[in-house]
Amino acid sequence: MAPARAGRSRPPVMADVARLAGVSHQTVSRVLNSHPNVKAQTRGSVLAAIAELGYRPNAAARTLVTRRTRTLGVVSFDTSLYGPASMLYGIERAAAHSYFVSIASLPALDRRSVLGAVDRFLDQGVEGIIVIAPKTSAVAACSRVRANVPLVAVGCGTHAPLTSAAVDNAAGAALATRYLLDLGHRTVHHIAGPASWVDAQERISGWREALAQAGAPEPELLSGDWGCPSGYRIGQRIAASPEVRAVFCGNDHMALGLIRALAEHGRRVPGDVSVVGFDDIPESAYFLPPLTTVRQDFGELGRRALATLIDMIDGHPPPVSCLRIAPHLVARASASAPGSRLGAVPRLPLGAAAEEREHP
Amino acid sequence: MAPARAGRSRPPVMADVARLAGVSHQTVSRVLNSHPNVKAQTRGSVLAAIAELGYRPNAAARTLVTRRTRTLGVVSFDTSLYGPASMLYGIERAAAHSYFVSIASLPALDRRSVLGAVDRFLDQGVEGIIVIAPKTSAVAACSRVRANVPLVAVGCGTHAPLTSAAVDNAAGAALATRYLLDLGHRTVHHIAGPASWVDAQERISGWREALAQAGAPEPELLSGDWGCPSGYRIGQRIAASPEVRAVFCGNDHMALGLIRALAEHGRRVPGDVSVVGFDDIPESAYFLPPLTTVRQDFGELGRRALATLIDMIDGHPPPVSCLRIAPHLVARASASAPGSRLGAVPRLPLGAAAEEREHP
DNA sequence: CAGCGGGATGTGAGCGGTAACAATTCTGGC
DNA sequence: GCCAGAATTGTTACCGCTCACATCCCGCTG
Numbered sequence: 001m002a003p004a005r006a007g008r009s010r011p012p013v014m015a016d017v018a019r020l021a022g023v024s025h026q027t028v029s030r031v032l033n034s035h036p037n038v039k040a041q042t043r044g045s046v047l048a049a050i051a052e053l054g055y056r057p058n059a060a061a062r063t064l065v066t067r068r069t070r071t072l073g074v075v076s077f078d079t080s081l082y083g084p085a086s087m088l089y090g091i092e093r094a095a096a097h098s099y100f101v102s103i104a105s106l107p108a109l110d111r112r113s114v115l116g117a118v119d120r121f122l123d124q125g126v127e128g129i130i131v132i133a134p135k136t137s138a139v140a141a142c143s144r145v146r147a148n149v150p151l152v153a154v155g156c157g158t159h160a161p162l163t164s165a166a167v168d169n170a171a172g173a174a175l176a177t178r179y180l181l182d183l184g185h186r187t188v189h190h191i192a193g194p195a196s197w198v199d200a201q202e203r204i205s206g207w208r209e210a211l212a213q214a215g216a217p218e219p220e221l222l223s224g225d226w227g228c229p230s231g232y233r234i235g236q237r238i239a240a241s242p243e244v245r246a247v248f249c250g251n252d253h254m255a256l257g258l259i260r261a262l263a264e265h266g267r268r269v270p271g272d273v274s275v276v277g278f279d280d281i282p283e284s285a286y287f288l289p290p291l292t293t294v295r296q297d298f299g300e301l302g303r304r305a306l307a308t309l310i311d312m313i314d315g316h317p318p319p320v321s322c323l324r325i326a327p328h329l330v331a332r333a334s335a336s337a338p339g340s341r342l343g344a345v346p347r348l349p350l351g352a353a354a355e356e357r358e359h360p
Numbered sequence: 361m362a363p364a365r366a367g368r369s370r371p372p373v374m375a376d377v378a379r380l381a382g383v384s385h386q387t388v389s390r391v392l393n394s395h396p397n398v399k400a401q402t403r404g405s406v407l408a409a410i411a412e413l414g415y416r417p418n419a420a421a422r423t424l425v426t427r428r429t430r431t432l433g434v435v436s437f438d439t440s441l442y443g444p445a446s447m448l449y450g451i452e453r454a455a456a457h458s459y460f461v462s463i464a465s466l467p468a469l470d471r472r473s474v475l476g477a478v479d480r481f482l483d484q485g486v487e488g489i490i491v492i493a494p495k496t497s498a499v500a501a502c503s504r505v506r507a508n509v510p511l512v513a514v515g516c517g518t519h520a521p522l523t524s525a526a527v528d529n530a531a532g533a534a535l536a537t538r539y540l541l542d543l544g545h546r547t548v549h550h551i552a553g554p555a556s557w558v559d560a561q562e563r564i565s566g567w568r569e570a571l572a573q574a575g576a577p578e579p580e581l582l583s584g585d586w587g588c589p590s591g592y593r594i595g596q597r598i599a600a601s602p603e604v605r606a607v608f609c610g611n612d613h614m615a616l617g618l619i620r621a622l623a624e625h626g627r628r629v630p631g632d633v634s635v636v637g638f639d640d641i642p643e644s645a646y647f648l649p650p651l652t653t654v655r656q657d658f659g660e661l662g663r664r665a666l667a668t669l670i671d672m673i674d675g676h677p678p679p680v681s682c683l684r685i686a687p688h689l690v691a692r693a694s695a696s697a698p699g700s701r702l703g704a705v706p707r708l709p710l711g712a713a714a715e716e717r718e719h720p
Numbered sequence: 721c722a723g724c725g726g727g728a729t730g731t732g733a734g735c736g737g738t739a740a741c742a743a744t745t746c747t748g749g750c
Numbered sequence: 751g752c753c754a755g756a757a758t759t760g761t762t763a764c765c766g767c768t769c770a771c772a773t774c775c776c777g778c779t780g
Contacts, residue, residue: 011508024730029768037728059485060429061766063420064735071484072460080449080659082440089440092465100484102431102462105452124431124460125419148371228646263648264773283641286616288587288623288648299440300587384760389738397758423737425765517739 012053021049032057063125073099073121075114077219082281083298084132087154090302091130091260098310102126109133114141122147130154130302130310135196139213150312154305157198158322163312165305165323167296169199172327173206176248176276176294179329183274184337185246187216191234191258193226193250203250203278224250228257235261245273245338252277252284252293259287259334263294272337290332301325372413381409392417392511416665431460432669433481435474436492439465442641443658444492447514450662451490458670462486469493474501482507488669491556510672514665517558518682523672525657525683527666529559532687533566536608536636536654538574539689543634544697545606547576551594551618553586553610563610563638584610588617595621605633605698612637612644612653619647619694634695638687650692661685 003079018025023042030038031046049055063069074091076084088103097100102124114131116194118141121129128149131142133156142153143161149233173190180188190207193200204221207337211218222238225232231254238244239262249255255277259269269275269289277284280295304323312318378385383402390398391406398406407504409415423429434451436444448463455461462484464477474491478501481489488509491502493516502513503521513524520526533550540548550567553560564581571578582598583592598604599622609615615637619629627633629649637644640655664683673676 025767026731026769027729033768037726039728042728056483058424058766059483060420060423061735062768064418064424064737064766065768067735069420078449079439079447079452080442082442085445088441088463089438089465092439092463093467095741096464096480100462100480102460103448103452104456105449109455120456120460123416123419129516132764228643253643253646256643260646260648262649281643283588283613284642286613286620288593288620290620341439375736385737386739386761387759390759393738399758403756418736421765423765424736424737425738427765430765680752 012055013058014055015028016053017046017049017055021046022052029172038066069125069127070098071124071126072306073102073104073118073124073126073129074132075104075106075121075129076105076246077109077134077138079103083134083155083279086298087132087302087305090299091306093299094303094306095310096099099127109135109138109141111141111144111272114138115145116265118145118147118151119143121187122149128152130163130305130309131156134161134199136201137196138200139198150309152305152309152318154301155199157202158324159245160322161264162199163308163318163321165301165325167199168324168325169202169327170209172208172278172294172295172296172329173203173248174210175327175329176278177207177210179292180246180274180276180335181214181216182212183246183335184339185274186338187211187219187246189219189238189244189247191222191224191231191247191249191254193224193254195223200250207248219244224254224257226251226253228253228260230254231257232261234258236265239265239267239291246275246335247273248276248278250278251290252279252281255291255293255334256287257282259289259291270334270336275337276329276335280330285332287334289334292332292335294327295330296327297325367491369434372419374415376474377406377409377413377415380413381406381531429460429485429487430457430458431462431484431486432666433462433464433478433484433486433489434492435464435466435477435481435489437469437494437498439463443494443515446658447492447662447665450659451666453659454663454666455670458614459487463641469495469498469501471497471501471504474498475505477507478502478507478511482509482660484700488512488673490665490669491516494559495521496558496561497556499558511666512669512672512678514661515559517562520558520682523668523678523681525661525668525685525688527559527661528684528687529562529687530566530569532654532656532689533563533608534570534685535689536638537567537570539691540608540634540636540695541570541574541576543606543695544636544699546698547571547579547606549579549582549598549604549607550593551584551607551609551614552583553584553614555583560610567608568600576689579604584614584617586611586613588613588620590614591617592621594618594628599625599627606695607633607635609635609637612639612641612651615644615651615653615694616647619649619651629693630696634698636689640690645692649694652692652695653690654688657685658689 014025028288106113129151133153139156139160153162277293278291284291374385466473489511493513499516499520513522595618637653641651644651
């Protein structure tokens with residue numbers, strides 16, 4: 001075991017502080033834990049000794065006796081993506097004042113990976129785990145976990161047999177579909193995400209239901225993989241079909257790819273084809289045309305999941321199985337009534353331009 | 361101190377395993393640490409006892425004596441943004457097999473926040489710290505840290521007085537500028553990021569140098585805040601100026617905003633104005649037109665920083681002060697020779713369409 | 721003025737591991 | 751058949767902290 005800091009003398013411990021302050025180690029402990037029964041003067045000299053020595057309590061020693069690590073684990077699918085990254089950010093921000101948060105960013109969400117990550121966290125001694133589990137495989141893996149620490153899932157769909165928080169995808173999809181229908185479209189096509197994703201499935205059923213409810217015919221389902229390229233490829237396939245007038249995309253990226261393909265084929269958005277996305281990524285207000293989309297508040301999702309987890313750590317039973325968060329539609333310029341023809345590039349709606357976001 | 365799991369009986373400890381296997385606790389320890397001198401049969405019975413009891417070594421106890429937490433801390437600016445998120449992902453992926461990684465996502469990078477986050481990590485007992493420090497304030501804060509654990513900065517510019525890894529922004533900016541100049545443009549305008557960002561400054565100087573080197577006049581510097589809205593606002597201001605024919609944007613988001621503003625004013629990209637971005641976010645290949653931009657490999661940056669940090673933890677001195685990573689230009693369709701006029705929407709270059717990326 | 725309650729402080733015993741060393745059991749060589 | 755030396759296992763002492771309890775000192779009561 002090569003020690004990290006070889007030459008340096010050992011850092012000061014509580015006994016050193018006690019000696020310098022002329023008290024017992026227990027008194028130092030009392031000061032550190034702000035125990036009431038310490039004379040102000042004593043506290044002062046202890047604090048002075050702590051400062052002079054640059055003493056830091058040893059977390060491992062404290063954990064050993066208190067059995068509290070004040071650490072949470074978050075396992076997530078590829079955290080470089082917008083959704084997971086936003087949830088993670090929400091979680092971390094909310095947790096920072098009371099817990100350390102450890103992460104595991106998996107390149108895949110198969111059973112083994114998820115279980116492996118959870119196991120690592122358990123070895124580390126986390127007090128609770130959040131799994132950002134947007135795929136069915138992850139949900140399945142989570143329900144198999146038999147840990148003695150609470151676990152909550154996020155973005156795992158609203159029907160998972162787990163304590164969880166999720167955006168109501170079906171409602172969001174219905175919102176988008178109805179919006180297009182209300183605009184006067186006969187029906188709405190849907191470019192879905194991969195079937196292995198819970199969100200994709202729920203959005204499909206939301207779309208189906210809205211269609212059925214309105215008595216609109218259900219076109220063949222189109223399936224992408226969430227990425228721009230897949231939306232583009234599908235767009236190339238459908239651009240030639242004149243009956244495609246309204247498309248609800250499973251996410252903004254596929255919508256972007258679709259819009260590009262339509263543009264290449266000379267079909268104007270929204271004049272010839274109306275497009276609605278899902279997610280409301282920061283860029284979508286500036287697409288050409290600005291994208292009408294369904295916004296889901298990832299940050300809020302993360303915060304809610306964290307709050308639930310902390311409640312459970314504190315011994316409260318989880319209030320509900322799944323905490324649903326309602327998404328809402330952000331109407332911009334990519335969808336319009338079927339007949340309408342647009343001339344020049346429309347001015348950006350002011351609301352969108354007012355959104356501020358700093359980023360590199 | 362309310363215990364997390366009240367009713368449950370205490371989890372098994374090494375002594376329990378020893379008792380069940382009929383050996384001493386030390387032998388159990390030897391098995392766990394794969395010590396060579398343990399008889400195969402003994403190892404077997406210990407392993408069986410471990411499995412039967414579902415025993416997990418207590419990390420705190422081990423840390424207390426070995427003085428190794430196997431934990432790293434990463435402090436970063438808002439990890440929901442593409443750059444930080446990608447670096448974080450690169451770091452975590454590379455570290456996962458040997459270290460736990462704890463994160464702190466700060467909403468601001470002022471001295472107090474950064475120092476506070478570092479302090480928390482020190483309290484936690486991390487063995488090393490990586491700071492994603494794209495702002496000058498963060499760099500300043502880092503150089504003030506006097507920790508007894510190694511610290512490396514990422515994305516902090518190539519001249520910071522710290523062990524660090526950074527993309528060579530100046531080189532990237534020069535690349536973009538020269539590209540536009542070589543296309544035949546008389547000069548190149550630049551929309552920079554905020555002055556408080558190291559990357560913004562370095563890109564400005566790269567742009568200046570390339571201009572000077574080519575003997576091109578230097579137009580007034582335009583400053584945004586990295587966000588789409590700022591690019592859009594600046595675009596509205598400059599769209600009317602016919603002398604603006606080539607613009608190098610500090611990042612892809614501002615380029616997107618700019619392109620939208622230009623479109624609204626009837627100026628075609630690249631026919632009337634050529635624009636080049638920076639970052640190469642996943643969406644930029646699908647913008648209208650596909651964005652020519654400078655790609656920086658954030659993931660690689662993270663991995664390199666991590667490798668350096670681990671080297672330092674292992675006692676090796678850092679090889680160089682700043683590890684530079686060269687960005688490269690990705691030529692797509694948003695920049696062309698000044699005279700050229702485009703008819704229909706250009707087909708997407710195949711190279712871009714071939715890029716695959718799965719994301720929610 | 722003895723006795724008493726409670727605030728302030730000290731003492732000793734672990735928490736669950738690992739390291740150093742001691743003890744025991746096997747080996748093989750002569 | 752005996753002993754050196756290696757292989758295997760056990761014993762004991764911490765790592766740095768908190769908890770339970772003992773102690774001490776003080777003013778106050780009866």
